[in-house]
Amino acid sequence: MSVTADVAVVGVGPAGLAAAVAAAEAGARVAVVDAGNQPGGQFWRHAPESVREADGHGHHGWSTYLDLRARFDAARGAGRITYLPGLQVWMAERTGLPGSAEFVLRTTAAVASSGAAPATVAADRLVLCPGGYDRQLPVPGWELPGVMAAGGIQAFIKANGVLPGKRFVIAGTGPFLLPVAAGIAEAGGKVLAVLESSSPSAWLPHLGAATGVPEKALEGAEYAAVFAKHRIPYRTRSIVTEVLGPDKAEGVRTAKVDADGRVRPGTEREYADVDVVGFGWGFTPQMELPVALGVETRLDADGSLVGVVDERQQSSVPGLYLAGEVTGVGGATLAVLEGLAAGAAAARPDSHVPVKQPAAIARHRRFARAMHHAHPVPAAWQDWLTPDTTVCRCEEVTAGEITEARDSLGARDIRSLKSFTRAGMGWCQGRVCGFAAGCLGAGPGEMPDAGSLASSAKRPLAAPVGIGELAALDN
Amino acid sequence: MSQSSDVLVIGAGVIGAATAYFAAQQGQSVTVLDKGLPASGTSSACEGNILVSDKELGPELELTRYSLGVWHNDLEEHKKLWEFESKGGIIVASRESSLASLNRVMAVQNSYGVDVEELDQAALREAEPHISPEALGGASYREDCQVQPMLVAAHLVRLATEAGARFIADTPVTGFLRSARDGGRVTGVRTPRGDFPAGAVVNCTGTWAGELAAMAGVEVPVLPRRGFVMVTEPLPPMVHHKVYAAEYIDNVGSSDAGLQASPVVEGTPAGSILIGSTRERVGFDRKVSTAALGLLARNATSLFPFLKDVKAIRHYHGFRPYCPDHLPVIGHDDRAPGLWHAAGHEGAGIGLSAGTGKLLAQALAGLTPDMDLSPFAPARFGEFGSVRHHRNSEHREEATA
Numbered sequence: 002m003s004v005t006a007d008v009a010v011v012g013v014g015p016a017g018l019a020a021a022v023a024a025a026e027a028g029a030r031v032a033v034v035d036a037g038n039q040p041g042g043q044f045w046r047h048a049p050e051s052v053r054e055a056d057g058h059g060h061h062g063w064s065t066y067l068d069l070r071a072r073f074d075a076a077r078g079a080g081r082i083t084y085l086p087g088l089q090v091w092m093a094e095r096t097g098l099p100g101s102a103e104f105v106l107r108t109t110a111a112v113a114s115s116g117a118a119p120a121t122v123a124a125d126r127l128v129l130c131p132g133g134y135d136r137q138l139p140v141p142g143w144e145l146p147g148v149m150a151a152g153g154i155q156a157f158i159k160a161n162g163v164l165p166g167k168r169f170v171i172a173g174t175g176p177f178l179l180p181v182a183a184g185i186a187e188a189g190g191k192v193l194a195v196l197e198s199s200s201p202s203a204w205l206p207h208l209g210a211a212t213g214v215p216e217k218a219l220e221g222a223e224y225a226a227v228f229a230k231h232r233i234p235y236r237t238r239s240i241v242t243e244v245l246g247p248d249k250a251e252g253v254r255t256a257k258v259d260a261d262g263r264v265r266p267g268t269e270r271e272y273a274d275v276d277v278v279g280f281g282w283g284f285t286p287q288m289e290l291p292v293a294l295g296v297e298t299r300l301d302a303d304g305s306l307v308g309v310v311d312e313r314q315q316s317s318v319p320g321l322y323l324a325g326e327v328t329g330v331g332g333a334t335l336a337v338l339e340g341l342a343a344g345a346a347a348a349r350p351d352s353h354v355p356v357k358q359p360a361a362i363a364r365h366r367r368f369a370r371a372m373h374h375a376h377p378v379p380a381a382w383q384d385w386l387t388p389d390t391t392v393c394r395c396e397e398v399t400a401g402e403i404t405e406a407r408d409s410l411g412a413r414d415i416r417s418l419k420s421f422t423r424a425g426m427g428w429c430q431g432r433v434c435g436f437a438a439g440c441l442g443a444g445p446g447e448m449p450d451a452g453s454l455a456s457s458a459k460r461p462l463a464a465p466v467g468i469g470e471l472a473a474l475d476n
Numbered sequence: 477m478s479q480s481s482d483v484l485v486i487g488a489g490v491i492g493a494a495t496a497y498f499a500a501q502q503g504q505s506v507t508v509l510d511k512g513l514p515a516s517g518t519s520s521a522c523e524g525n526i527l528v529s530d531k532e533l534g535p536e537l538e539l540t541r542y543s544l545g546v547w548h549n550d551l552e553e554h555k556k557l558w559e560f561e562s563k564g565g566i567i568v569a570s571r572e573s574s575l576a577s578l579n580r581v582m583a584v585q586n587s588y589g590v591d592v593e594e595l596d597q598a599a600l601r602e603a604e605p606h607i608s609p610e611a612l613g614g615a616s617y618r619e620d621c622q623v624q625p626m627l628v629a630a631h632l633v634r635l636a637t638e639a640g641a642r643f644i645a646d647t648p649v650t651g652f653l654r655s656a657r658d659g660g661r662v663t664g665v666r667t668p669r670g671d672f673p674a675g676a677v678v679n680c681t682g683t684w685a686g687e688l689a690a691m692a693g694v695e696v697p698v699l700p701r702r703g704f705v706m707v708t709e710p711l712p713p714m715v716h717h718k719v720y721a722a723e724y725i726d727n728v729g730s731s732d733a734g735l736q737a738s739p740v741v742e743g744t745p746a747g748s749i750l751i752g753s754t755r756e757r758v759g760f761d762r763k764v765s766t767a768a769l770g771l772l773a774r775n776a777t778s779l780f781p782f783l784k785d786v787k788a789i790r791h792y793h794g795f796r797p798y799c800p801d802h803l804p805v806i807g808h809d810d811r812a813p814g815l816w817h818a819a820g821h822e823g824a825g826i827g828l829s830a831g832t833g834k835l836l837a838q839a840l841a842g843l844t845p846d847m848d849l850s851p852f853a854p855a856r857f858g859e860f861g862s863v864r865h866h867r868n869s870e871h872r873e874e875a876t877a
Contacts, residue, residue, distance in 0.1 A: 092766070107766070293764075396746065406630075409634055410631070411633075411645060412630070417514075417515075420626035420627075421626060423746060426746070426748075427710065430789060460790060461764055461790060462791060465787040466787060466788055467784070467786070467788075468751075468776065468783045468784055468785075469784030471706075471769050471770055471788060472770065472773035472774045
């Protein structure tokens with residue numbers, strides 16, 4: 002199937018939904034490609050609408066979703082939005098041909114979809130809103146069954162309405178751990194502890210930025226109430242040092258850490274009878290499509306590779322707009338604001354209609370920066386590893402093999418580490434281990450630079466695609 | 477940085493690494509410079525083939541067989557470092573006409589001592605149970621093997637440094653030092669990190685060798701030829717050898733600019749299957765080509781139909797350096813005394829690297845190389861890249877006759 006549009010939008014989470022609505026309402030013909038089977042993305046993921054009507058339980062900003070969704074459905078009804086669910090883009094290219102569409106997207110059925118027919122989408126402008134996924138740091142035992150990404154637990158609950166286990170420990174850093182734990186408790190699970198490597202005092206230098214976004218304080222108060230109601234212990238300056246097996250996660254060993262993440266001797270303790278351990282160390286923006294199209298990138302405050310955009314969300318590539326986590330991890334409210342700006346600009350690239358809420362965008366970006374500074378990846382996290390700790394789970398590559406390749410073969414960036422050790426060469430193509438491998442390559446206490454991260458985000462197939470489908474390519 | 481070396485190697489790809497390794501083994505003082513990290517050019521974007529089966533009779537086959545000996549003897553103790561695997565190659569013919577050509581090639585190869593065995597349909601199916609039902613027969617080459625090319629380059633550089641060489645990364649060469657006497661002898665190189673004087677400078681810059689030679693005022697016609705390779709999700713063992721179609725041999729020697737591909741399908745120890753390889757003369761174009769991917773996929777599924785239900789998880793492309801007569805340049809450049817070249821090995825650089833490095837190290841040390849290097853002389857090309865002497869083209873006719 003071939004679809005042509007003025008504006009193509011990839012992803013229909015908070016940013017993409019807003020971008021699609023804004024572009025359609027500004028008069029553009031819009032095509033929306035999304036891996037999910039219904040709108041909402043990870044943030045507003047909900048049970049299949051054919052099964053039951055979503056009531057917004059456990060969701061934030063649900064009224065925003067309902068408003069955007071109603072406008073999205075109206076635009077679809079009016080024929081201004083072509084919605085292509087269940088599809089993943091495996092390649093995005095610029096045609097560079099005068100008189101033809103500037104961008105072409107080639108898609109394949111998403112892994113979890115019910116076999117949607119692949120479509121080729123051609124559009125003059127493109128808005129990429131692919132979102133992000135939980136950033137992971139390896140610790141001994143994290144390869145065991147029962148270890149999940151914190152966001153994976155949340156998605157599981159939102160999509161299925163049931164829990165992936167009974168007794169949980171949630172660990173990592175950042176405010177996102179709170180809704181995950183609250184969601185588990187509200188669904189009837191037992192959260193033995195939430196372990197936060199940072200400390201509330203880390204927010205002190207950033208209070209100005211935090212008070213600029215009062216709704217975040219309200220959300221925090223809600224979680225505090227849920228934590229109190231379910232007696233969830235929230236331990237700061239604490240980490241999981243090991244997931245205990247032997248064949249699946251059955252417990253965790255924990256410790257207190259100092260401000261740099263160094264374990265304080267004598268603070269170790271164990272939690273037994275755990276069946277799910279959830280880790281979240283912030284988010285990694287999904288950068289393969291922006292990188293494939295050649296956008297200028299930078300390192301954000303959280304150490305992630307993100308795309309550079311102007312005030313109308315346009316990247317360094319003319320006609321290519323970015324919104325949401327790919328411009329800097331900042332949460333759903335910011336993503337919606339950016340999506341609205343990007344969609345409006347992409348619909349009318351030559352008019353200079355001012356962005357509607359520049360002050361709100363700026364306030365949320367300041368808040369995000371403060372959050373990143375208050376919840377950093379601990380500088381000393383590499384000390385938690387032993388040489389035989391698995392870093393790349395797909396290819397079973399250990400920390401020792403990676404540091405050996407760094408020290409004896411001169412591999413520093415993620416790309417050469419991948420060549421020499423196979424870390425990142427498996428099914429996930431380094432999406433999970435890339436950041437951690439990059440830290441190890443950069444050296445103790447270091448994080449990967451933009452070049453190293455870009456070498457990992459360069460994935461010429463943005464999603465796995467069937468060889469039979471490739472064989473059917475006709476040009 | 478002004479410490480002088482006997483030998484200065486430019487480029488830490490597999491050719492430069494092997495040259496540095498063997499020069500250091502000869503007791504020479506060696507410096508290796510690379511504009512980036514080891515194995516960041518063509519060596520990191522190929523399949524790691526050490527093939528006898530696809531070689532033209534003549535100097536190319538001779539060099540291949542010599543190199544194979546170096547892999548098996550001189551480098552035997554290091555095989556594990558670079559995942560050396562004697563997996564063997566099989567050429568498959570699916571049409572009566574290509575089966576006839578394959579039989580002719582086999583007869584000639586046999587007479588030159590190549591270890592090749594005819595496979596009838598039953599033997600072919602026993603060797604590769606998942607081969608297409610259309611396959612009529614094939615030829616088995618037990619000498620064909622494979623290495624992980626990035627590990628070869630990186631470990632040879634490391635072993636060279638353990639033998640006293642020094643390696644300096646992120647150091648592009650910006651010009652040559654020339655002597656006022658001796659006909660402007662090349663006496664070292666200039667870089668942003670300072671000058672590196674040397675008794676001999678070796679240009680091992682692969683696809684970029686022509687550009688570098690031009691800095692020294694000499695023409696070395698090395699051109700890029702683009703090749704795509706596709707990688708599947710990990711699978712249980714389904715493909716046991718390097719399996720190619722009979723058309724592969726014709727493509728290797730071709731100068732046609734258009735997109736060509738013939739299937740080369742092989743399993744790897746990690747479980748993924750490599751599908752190669754297209755050949756296109758499109759300069760240094762890095763744009764992903766859906767035409768190339770489609771062609772690779774069609775060819776691969778025609779050899780192994782089960783692949784149509786398998787997912788590709790990545791692809792990569794590299795630029796194979798080649799010369800107009802499809803032979804590499806190896807040896808001293810008489811037009812710029814002091815400058816040596818080892819480049820232009822086309823799709824065979826990994827396999828030929830060991831032999832190239834050893835022969836060049838012998839020549840650099842003033843010894844008579846084990847094999848005559850004159851067919852690879854850098855100055856053999858006349859105007860516009862035409863070949864001055866015709867030794868190789870005679871052999872080509874013999875091979876395809």
